[in-house]
Amino acid sequence: MSTHAALQQALESIEADHASMVNDLQRMIAVDTCFPPGSGYSAFADLMETLVAPLGLQTQRVTVPQALWQTRNGEAYGERINLIARQPGDGEVCSLYFHVDTVPPGDGWTQPPLQLTEVDGQLIGRGTADMKGSVAATLAALRAAQRFNLPLRFCPSLLLCTDEEGGLYPGIRYLAEQQLIEGHILSFNGGAAPRIWAGCFGSVDLKIVVKGRSSHSGEPVDAINAIEQSLPLLNALHSLKQQVQQRAWPMPSPPHYQGAPLISRMTLAAAHGGSKGSTVPAQFEILINRRYAPQEPFEAVMAELRACIDTAMAGSEALSVEHEVIGHLAPVADPTGPHWPRWQAALGVGFGFSAEQFQCYGSSSSSDMGWVQQAGIQEILLGGLIRPQSRIHAADEYTTRSDLVALAQSILAYLAADFAPPAIAAAVPD
Template structure:
């Protein structure tokens, strides 16, 4: 692999761009785009237009209709603004650079402000720093370097800044793909800073169950129906089903840290809520079930198995009502490889210093909204990002590092530059 022209100088200049990188990332982290509820999307789109307009980008705002993403529990709130930012660099082919702009909620246990950038040594701490606002900052740094050196580009960059990846019922990129609002291959930054050839990923279902009883005084419970206690058969049945589900293996290659063990399907009792105080019989019990399913498992079969388990477990219950709703769904991804992968692997090697022999194919039982992109007809999906096992993604004190942001920016610039040879 070799670089020609001004590309080496442009790559080196990214290491001197720390001040702008930190300023961009700090402004992004300060906007609360957590999902649920997802109410910060319009403000984030405003910020991105402000950052990209001086570079010559043009914009299209696409709002996902509320009828598609709203759930019965009302946990999602606010306009679902997706931003498509396009730069005509004179290239003959586009590359779609995908980012989800939502984060999980900050949660508990932080030692630093979650909605601000805190630097501790080389760590860049804040909710979304690694997953995945830091990847947007890296992309902006790559584009600035290209424009500073007036590099010709191999691809016209199209940035897809999308909503509701974090378990949403109807992710924004699904809507963009189904409406055919972009075309060509796609580079997703929902991956890691690792020498990985993406082998695909599992699908994910979030199903919420609500059991309704009748409140009463716990010391005089005549006429009361305890929603929590009447849900015990359901919890037991789901625990039995969990054992069955997690025996099912996938042919998808497992990550290296699985140490030779296969990827398996997953069922998790993810959240419960019910009751308020000791003197009252609880009238309501809410249960959130997460089910990760492999590409070998048809969605319809997974859904039927889950709902049949609920129906059978609660068939003899005296509860007044049992309802369940799908509140989040990501389709699985299978074989996202294609003709652009060799160039992307070479670009990753340029940025992160990987050797060609370091790369391996593996999938994951985590999930991505890229399954919907495949179902809409775009098969090839490149993968990169900032995730590392130690980054505390979805946990308190999430962080990335300055070195990884610079390395990813150098990888992106290499991939986009016309005089990058591999």
């Protein structure tokens, strides 16, 4: 790997800057940006403006209109403030994407979820790996470039976005549709792995509400039990799940699938109804998650779900059956392009991956990058801090100092003008 002396010094200096990186991460973790409800975005934007000011980045706040993201159930509230932090200049831009929301902490934590705690080399806290740690690594990379006055090949534009964790209208979608994304995009919604991204499935969260009529359970006069009326629907949804999961798709599957194909998926994710034994329940709510391949039109997915609901409830005594999409991420088709070889080489600088280690695969999990593609940006680079053992979306989520340093070094190498990666074979195998 050929690098100029200044770049090599800057890369080495990141290791010595780990205290600042960890301090930045601590401050980010302390701001509660969990979704739902997503009420902490303004406070996080305040913090980020403070952190990027010494780097000379110019900031712009972009708020998603409430009419686009609000759902009837009202579980989301607070301004949807997205922050763009861009280095001034007219050169080619690389937009570095981060979602700033996290899932709620949940149960089972052994350490405070909104406080960064180091235990046995693990930096524990909600969002450390997914994905505030990637923001901290990026700031460390830009500080290193500033310390050594390194010229950059790409002008960095940081996109700090809202509502990736299940929202109806993610912030990156709004930025893309408003044509506020410059250049190509590097998403940190991925892992610390030698991976060439082949795309991912879309995701729909559909909430169904069955309404009946309440009464005393000992004297159920004119009662309509919403839970009991929903039993045919639950059975029909479970039957549809079996059909859906017979559908296999050509997107390359992850190595741990051991050759098994990626399939469509459907999950009965939540069910709520009733309050006490002496009351006939008047309402029953069901949440379905449907993962669909790029080859499945969204309209066809929704039509199949509606037909299942309508058929199952055709003879029901329920007063009403309503459904609402409360979360939607579009699928990502082949996101490879001309910048991938350079990013592969940069990951080799930080994490030590060799060209031979890289594998091309997708996933049936989802990303908000599908909206970016629909707005006309096809190539999406992927990196990040997630590892299988990182416990993202679970208790005691963590990353490590070594991974923070490695990612920061990879980002710096990619952005630096003096980085001269060797020739790499085409990013997508024949």
